[in-house]
Amino acid sequence: MFEKDYDVIVVGGGHAGAEAAAASANMGSKTLLVTMNLQNIGQMSCNPAMGGIAKGQIVREIDALGGYSGIVTDKSAIQFKMLNKSKGPAMWSPRAQNDRMRFAEEWRLALENTPNVDFYQEMVSGLLVEGDTIVGVRTSLGIDIRAKAVVLTNGTFLNGLIHIGEKQFGGGRAGEKAATGITEQLVDFGFDSGRMKTGTPPRVDGRSLDYDKMIPQPGDENPEKFSYLNTDILKTQRDCHMTHTSALVHDLLREGFDRSPMFNGRIKSIGPRYCPSIEDKINRFSDKDSHQIFVEPEGWHTVEVYVNGFSTSLPEDIQYNALKSVKGFEKVKFFRPGYAIEYDYFPPTQLKHTLETKLLNNLYFAGQINGTTGYEEAASQGLMAGINAHLKINEREPFILKRDEAYIGVLVDDLITKGTEEPYRMFTSRAEYRTLLRQDNADLRLTPKSFDIGLASKERLKKMEDKHHKSNSFVHFFRKTSFTPEEINPILESVSSSPVRQSDKLFKVFSRPKVTMEHMLQLESVSSFVNEHEFNSEVLEQAEIQVKYSGYIAKEKNNADKLHRLENVKIPDNFDYSKLKSLSYEAREKLEAIRPVTISQASRISGVSPSDVSVLLVFLGR
Ligand SMILES: Cc1cc2nc3c(=O)[nH]c(=O)nc-3n(C[C@H](O)[C@H](O)[C@H](O)COP(=O)(O)OP(=O)(O)OC[C@H]3O[C@@H](n4cnc5c(N)ncnc54)[C@H](O)[C@@H]3O)c2cc1C
Numbered sequence: 131m132f133e134k135d136y137d138v139i140v141v142g143g144g145h146a147g148a149e150a151a152a153a154s155a156n157m158g159s160k161t162l163l164v165t166m167n168l169q170n171i172g173q174m175s176c177n178p179a180m181g182g183i184a185k186g187q188i189v190r191e192i193d194a195l196g197g198y199s200g201i202v203t204d205k206s207a208i209q210f211k212m213l214n215k216s217k218g219p220a221m222w223s224p225r226a227q228n229d230r231m232r233f234a235e236e237w238r239l240a241l242e243n244t245p246n247v248d249f250y251q252e253m254v255s256g257l258l259v260e261g262d263t264i265v266g267v268r269t270s271l272g273i274d275i276r277a278k279a280v281v282l283t284n285g286t287f288l289n290g291l292i293h294i295g296e297k298q299f300g301g302g303r304a305g306e307k308a309a310t311g312i313t314e315q316l317v318d319f320g321f322d323s324g325r326m327k328t329g330t331p332p333r334v335d336g337r338s339l340d341y342d343k344m345i346p347q348p349g350d351e352n353p354e355k356f357s358y359l360n361t362d363i364l365k366t367q368r369d370c371h372m373t374h375t376s377a378l379v380h381d382l383l384r385e386g387f388d389r390s391p392m393f394n395g396r397i398k399s400i401g402p403r404y405c406p407s408i409e410d411k412i413n414r415f416s417d418k419d420s421h422q423i424f425v426e427p428e429g430w431h432t433v434e435v436y437v438n439g440f441s442t443s444l445p446e447d448i449q450y451n452a453l454k455s456v457k458g459f460e461k462v463k464f465f466r467p468g469y470a471i472e473y474d475y476f477p478p479t480q481l482k483h484t485l486e487t488k489l490l491n492n493l494y495f496a497g498q499i500n501g502t503t504g505y506e507e508a509a510s511q512g513l514m515a516g517i518n519a520h521l522k523i524n525e526r527e528p529f530i531l532k533r534d535e536a537y538i539g540v541l542v543d544d545l546i547t548k549g550t551e552e553p554y555r556m557f558t559s560r561a562e563y564r565t566l567l568r569q570d571n572a573d574l575r576l577t578p579k580s581f582d583i584g585l586a587s588k589e590r591l592k593k594m595e596d597k598h599h600k601s602n603s604f605v606h607f608f609r610k611t612s613f614t615p616e617e618i619n620p621i622l623e624s625v626s627s628s629p630v631r632q633s634d635k636l637f638k639v640f641s642r643p644k645v646t647m648e649h650m651l652q653l654e655s656v657s658s659f660v661n662e663h664e665f666n667s668e669v670l671e672q673a674e675i676q677v678k679y680s681g682y683i684a685k686e687k688n689n690a691d692k693l694h695r696l697e698n699v700k701i702p703d704n705f706d707y708s709k710l711k712s713l714s715y716e717a718r719e720k721l722e723a724i725r726p727v728t729i730s731q732a733s734r735i736s737g738v739s740p741s742d743v744s745v746l747l748v749f750l751g752r
Pocket of ligand 1: 255283504
């Protein structure tokens with residue numbers, strides 16, 4: 131049935147598993163993707179959307195590295211928005227609404243078209259371990275499949291328990307079985323495990339809604355896209371709509387609170403802080419008598435609609451009665467009720483920066499199993515685990531992204547250094563160097579690195595180099611080309627910026643806050659330079675950011691360089707912290723448990739104070 135020996139087995143075909151399989155296979159590893167249902171590869175368990183604040187930057191990074199999430203998103207998008215466009219470019223965050231069924235189909239096709247990926251549908255119920263190294267997996271039919279490395283991406287499926295009101299039943303997602311066996315075996319090997327919770331809103335029949343009572347939410351007039359490769363930009367888009375809950379809706383929901391698993395103690399685990407259920411919102415913000423609801427189509431052609439903002443595990447009759455009182459939902463018909471799910475996760479401080487476990491060699495964890503929430507967070511971990519599994523079994527150096535190089539670097543470092551006790555999602559505020567980690571420059575930051583390890587294609591590298599050279603030459607042009615007061619003053623007056631008396635370099639006037647590329651293009655010298663070199667919109671955007679934010683970017687690079695000095699002070703593998711009596715008790719305990727590899731990582735562990743860092747530096751001769 132199988133190749134005798136795989137290089138890499140990926141368990142689970144969600145966002146993490148799909149990226150992991152693609153990465154290891156594209157780098158040359160013979161890869162087997164084992165998943166419980168081949169129909170559900172790349173399934174969006176919750177809302178049909180990719181990206182958003184900080185998450186959009188992650189998808190761009192995945193794409194820049196040669197992952198598939200950006201391409202799949204572009205191919206299945208039904209609406210695109212660049213969020214935060216009124217703020218600085220570090221905050222611009224792409225978000226797409228997707229056709230759920232097409233998204234999964236595009237993922238499946240992308241993997242089927244990837245040489246080196248084999249597929250098998252079954253539940254993995256155990257791991258094959260020899261000594262302290264993983265050597266394969268055992269399926270529920272009792273079939274053993276061997277591999278040099280295994281990536282676990284079980285998502286919300288490990289001992290998953292679904293709650294709707296007082297009813298509870300096993301499941302990894304509505305309509306799908308829970309996965310059993312793996313948690314218990316890992317705990318026997320000495321792993322710590324915990325429980326987390328998440329939830330989802332009801333899905334309803336769009337034909338039963340009155341959209342005239344809601345506010346349309348169209349996509350951007352000039353939509354962009356996620357992939358740096360040549361995917362298509364949307365020519366038509368589907369609108370979302372907005373409506374609101376009311377005091378009456380809240381009262382109707384309250385009628386079910388005594389049967390709510392959230393409030394009657396049945397659900398004990400912690401859910402995502404920033405995606406609270408509607409009952410949680412009513413409870414926590416009792417002074418508010420209205421919350422927003424976004425009505426999101428599930429695809430181009432289906433009538434199914436996702437009720438964003440109404441996540442709930444209240445009894446289904448309560449969900450239905452309350453929703454019927456929302457404006458536009460008076461005649462609503464349900465496709466599926468909302469529900470909550472509890473599942474096992476493994477505290478991620480048990481992992482190295484490569485996402486390999488510290489306890490078992492060549493075993494990698496990625497995605498929701500590590501305590502994260504979100505498709506983007508999961509996909510990026512899958513990509514990194516797939517890359518590192520391939521590199522490890524080929525005895526090559528690990529691929530680790532630093533905090534000033536990628537949101538993915540921040541994500542992994544946060545997880546393995548600080549751990550997480552509630553579902554972890556990415557925010558721009560988690561990144562110290564977010565001016566450097568923009569969505570527009572993920573290719574410039576990451577594609578060369580990925581090409582060097584053998585993942586990003588030549589085509590991708592060439593496109594990035596072209597953009598790099600062209601935007602640099604454009605910035606150089608602004609630095610060396612002068613303007614005359616006669617040509618620039620009408621533009622400055624039009625934006626109420628003070629006029630100039632003498633000629634100066636274009637760079638200087640372009641740096642003024644209200645002057646944009648659009649204004650610059652009104653100058654004959656600039657527009658002919660652009661036409662002569664055939665610059666596209668990406669090059670124009672990149673050059674504009676490089677000019678207008680050069681001061682901020684330089685300052686942040688300088689700060690990042692300072693961090694690198696601590697990053698370069700390595701702590702030996704078997705360092706004995708008990709020898710350092712002047713460390714605080716808490717610091718010693720945390721350092722022993724997490725075993726940071728550099729002083730910089732040690733300094734980010736909660737409980738390790740600046741004076742503990744000094745003790746370490748002195749001991750290490752620095
Ligand atoms: C009800 C619900 C609500 C959610 N709400 C939100 C939200 O509001 N916001 C948000 O950002 N995220 C939400 N999520 C989370 C989001 O779906 C996940 O973060 C993301 O899908 C995780 O990706 P993953 O690849 O880690 O796992 P998943 O997408 O869960 O995929 C896991 C895959 O592994 C397979 N699998 C599991 N165990 C085995 C096994 N033993 N053998 C073989 N195959 C196996 C499964 O079949 C599945 O294909 C929600 C998820 C659920 C279920």
